[in-house]
Amino acid sequence: MRELFKKHFALTDKGAKDLQKASAASFFVYVINFFPAMLLLLLVDELLLNNVKEMGLYLWGSVLVLAAMWILLRIEYDALYNTTYQESANLRTEIADVLTKLPLSYFSRHDLSDLAQTIMADVAAIEHAMSHAMAKAVGFLFFFPLLSVLLLLGNVKLGLAIILPILLGFGLLLLSKNLQIRESFKHYQKLRDNSESFQEAIENQQEIKSFGLTQKIRQTLYQKMEESEKIHLRAEISAGFPMLCSNVILQFAFVIVILTGVQMLHTGEIDILYFLGYVLASIKVRESVESVNMNVEELYYLDSMVKRIREIRETKIQQGKDQTISSYDIEFDKVSFSYDKDTEVLKNVSFTAKQNEVTALVGVSGCGKTSILRLMSRLYDHDGGSIRIGGLDIKELSTKSLFEKLSIVFQDVTLFNTSVLENIRIGKKTATDEEVIRAARLANCEEFIRRLPEGYKTMIGENGATLSGGERQRLSIARAFLKDSPIIILDEIAASLDVKNEKKIQDSLNRLILDKTVIIISHRLKSVENADKIVVINCGRVEASGTHLELLKTSPTYNNLVEKAKLTEEFQY
Ligand SMILES: Nc1ncnc2c1ncn2[C@@H]1O[C@H](COP(=O)(O)OP(=O)(O)OP(=O)(O)O)[C@@H](O)[C@H]1O
Numbered sequence: 001m002r003e004l005f006k007k008h009f010a011l012t013d014k015g016a017k018d019l020q021k022a023s024a025a026s027f028f029v030y031v032i033n034f035f036p037a038m039l040l041l042l043l044v045d046e047l048l049l050n051n052v053k054e055m056g057l058y059l060w061g062s063v064l065v066l067a068a069m070w071i072l073l074r075i076e077y078d079a080l081y082n083t084t085y086q087e088s089a090n091l092r093t094e095i096a097d098v099l100t101k102l103p104l105s106y107f108s109r110h111d112l113s114d115l116a117q118t119i120m121a122d123v124a125a126i127e128h129a130m131s132h133a134m135a136k137a138v139g140f141l142f143f144f145p146l147l148s149v150l151l152l153l154g155n156v157k158l159g160l161a162i163i164l165p166i167l168l169g170f171g172l173l174l175l176s177k178n179l180q181i182r183e184s185f186k187h188y189q190k191l192r193d194n195s196e197s198f199q200e201a202i203e204n205q206q207e208i209k210s211f212g213l214t215q216k217i218r219q220t221l222y223q224k225m226e227e228s229e230k231i232h233l234r235a236e237i238s239a240g241f242p243m244l245c246s247n248v249i250l251q252f253a254f255v256i257v258i259l260t261g262v263q264m265l266h267t268g269e270i271d272i273l274y275f276l277g278y279v280l281a282s283i284k285v286r287e288s289v290e291s292v293n294m295n296v297e298e299l300y301y302l303d304s305m306v307k308r309i310r311e312i313r314e315t316k317i318q319q320g321k322d323q324t325i326s327s328y329d330i331e332f333d334k335v336s337f338s339y340d341k342d343t344e345v346l347k348n349v350s351f352t353a354k355q356n357e358v359t360a361l362v363g364v365s366g367c368g369k370t371s372i373l374r375l376m377s378r379l380y381d382h383d384g385g386s387i388r389i390g391g392l393d394i395k396e397l398s399t400k401s402l403f404e405k406l407s408i409v410f411q412d413v414t415l416f417n418t419s420v421l422e423n424i425r426i427g428k429k430t431a432t433d434e435e436v437i438r439a440a441r442l443a444n445c446e447e448f449i450r451r452l453p454e455g456y457k458t459m460i461g462e463n464g465a466t467l468s469g470g471e472r473q474r475l476s477i478a479r480a481f482l483k484d485s486p487i488i489i490l491d492e493i494a495a496s497l498d499v500k501n502e503k504k505i506q507d508s509l510n511r512l513i514l515d516k517t518v519i520i521i522s523h524r525l526k527s528v529e530n531a532d533k534i535v536v537i538n539c540g541r542v543e544a545s546g547t548h549l550e551l552l553k554t555s556p557t558y559n560n561l562v563e564k565a566k567l568t569e570e571f572q573y
Pocket of ligand 1 (some may be wrong): 366
């Protein structure tokens with residue numbers, strides 16, 4: 001049962017266990033709900049048929065039923081609500097945990113707003129269904145056969161008059177299940193699509209305004225909203241119509257019970273007590289089934305979200321064991337890689353970046369330099385060949401072991417909406433304030449941090465929106481100083497630096513990379529001229545490698561790059 005809950009409702013192990021308990025409580029709540037009607041029947045028996053009973057029976061009967069109801073409702077409430085909120089927290093943590101173990105390739109194939117919606121909105125929907133629908137529906141699933149047997153044992157005709165319409169109504173909901181799930185999935189997809197478009201429109205305001213696209217984007221968004229409205233309406237109709245029919249059939253059940261009962265009363269087949277008993281039962285059952293129908297609808301609607309969460313959970317996580325890397329040569333051995341399985345971006349790439357040396361990767365834009373860095377840091381996993389660090393295959397290494405030894409300063413710096421101090425401390429969580437300040441000084445950040453309103457305590461806005469490109473980059477360099485790892489990867493870090501700062505940064509970088517394995521990508525050939533080894537990449541292959549002087553003699557591509565670099569540096573606005 002627990003496994004079934006986990007699979008069908010995407011619950012955690014603990015959530016499934018709690019749901020089991022809540023379903024059992026719901027089952028007993030359904031049972032106890034029929035007891036007041038039974039007490040009423042005893043009274044009817046006394047008043048109409050003169051079967052006088054002790055007053056104590058009514059008194060103690062009522063007290064007992066009330067007490068049992070209170071206890072069971074309490075257990076049901078605790079099992080449903082207290083555990084539900086815990087479950088949604090657990091589920092979110094579990095999804096977040098899985099996401100941290102997925103390769104970056106997963107995120108490039110999935111929209112980030114979609115993932116955020118899954119973690120927040122989908123889990124909230126599961127939370128609501130867990131507290132309002134799941135246990136109730138499951139409890140009824142067990143209660144209904146018991147009720148049916150009792151009703152049939154009491155009187156077959158009247159029993160069937162109640163049971164058959166319920167079965168017919170449920171049958172209708174079951175028959176329309178696929179249609180409902182399909183339509184609600186379309187609605188779900190459309191909402192995701194719209195939220196992506198809104199996010200894109202908000203994020204790209206600068207481009208939209210500067211290219212005069214405001215009107216066009218607004219129209220596209222209106223159109224999307226109109227489409228979504230239509231899809232929503234179709235989903236509502238596909239869910240509402242079967243439920244309406246099912247509820248109408250239930251009303252008929254009540255009429256059928258009365259008609260059958262009256263006829264049987266006339267022929268003397270049953271007495272008035274039986275008649276009233278079945279009328280009361282049909283009223284109670286109708287109430288329960290109407291709310292169960294709503295629960296079933298909610299569970300159908302949940303299907304898309306459950307699938308989405310299951311898909312994340314079942315995505316293959318990056319394998320690898322925690323191991324200690326003790327030497328830091330990086331070897332690429334016949335490595336091949338593609339982002340989309342169709343176009344091979346890297347082909348048979350082999351080179352070694354030696355410990356205590358600077359290795360530069362050069363080549364025209366799009367030749368595959370950044371992809372090599374991504375493979376080296378396991379942000380993506382390569383398809384063929386092998387990559388070894390200190391002789392260890394990186395696919396055998398956990399990303400944790402790898403990142404302990406590796407710092408990356410990327411072209412696009414990611415900063416968090418927290419203080420300057422905390423943004424640098426990301427490089428080493430345990431660093432003291434003094435260590436952070438020292439790293440900032442080494443990366444030439446001090447002078448601009450002092451100018452900020454609250455110095456190191458200044459909040460820097462979402463993704464460092466309040467800082468210039470060069471300042472963001474220097475904060476990222478400060479993180480690398482703080483981490484002080486034996487492997488340093490520098491991806492176009494000079495791109496956002498102005499001439500004044502470039503020299504200062506170059507000096508600090510020289511200090512940073514001393515005695516380390518350094519891989520560098522830079523379009524400014526001046527930054528790579530002094531590298532111990534330069535690897536020339538051309539269309540995803542290694543074309544040549546050597547020092548600057550060697551390559552000037554042997555590599556036409558390198559000569560070409562040098563020529564182009566000179567032209568760029570001479571370019572005047
Ligand atoms: N996330 C991605 N998904 C699909 N294709 C990608 C992705 N990133 C890069 N590519 C493609 O892979 C190829 C190599 O890109 P890569 O970024 O490695 O080149 P690069 O040499 O670093 O370029 P640049 O110097 O312009 O940064 C390009 O054709 C690029 O379009």
